[in-house]
Amino acid sequence: MAYRLDFDKLLTYDVGKPGITIAISLHLKEQRTDFTAKIDTGADRCIFERKYGEQLGLRIESGAPQRFGTAAGAFLAYGHDVTLRVADLQFDAMVFFAAEESFTRNVLGRFGWLDRVVFGLIDYEGKLYLGRYGVE
């Protein structure tokens, strides 16, 4: 049996680099910040560096506190309601900003991003297909 999915967007990424890294932007009122993030299906949430939240004008510690664990230990982050945009697909979502400035990773995780897109991957060719779930 064959299965078929339709996608709105095709992104390409550099297969020579570690991780699947794509361009994203966060928006809040008139503020906008652009950077790259790695797609990580093992991350429960979208987690970004503190500086990107501050660039949106957020007081990081006013958000919803949450601890996250990695193989190397745990860290604290704060959840905020922002607009997350990837390849022209945008959602209002709760994303997390690390409390510590030394935290330098940016990941698109499951709750808040993966749970609202249709996602296809051909890593061999560095192709990432994306669509908004629920749009015919």
Next chain:
Amino acid sequence: MSVEQLSNLKQQIAALPFSEKEQLAAFLSEQLAQADESLSTNDITDDEIRQRRLEWIKAHREEYAGQYVALQGDSLVGVGSTIKEAHEQAKAKGFPNPFLVRLDSENEILSAGW
């Protein structure tokens, strides 16, 4: 809708049996309530809505930990163990584009991946 179209619609409604008029009245009341809620939401700024949502999430995260909630402004319009379940509830109540978020206990340590 033009005045003529509205007049025609009223004539058609006047000709309906009582039970169908009752159904129509209930439907219109529901539509008016939703429009009223929508208007009151539009009166406040996007920033205020986000702030209210965040406060709601902080106040209710333990109550709904492990579940998705659908919020319209700071009103709960759907809840479920999956995003689909929460969204479907919100849509059934007339809110097709709610803010959808999964809540977790503050005491839970979530996976950051890698």
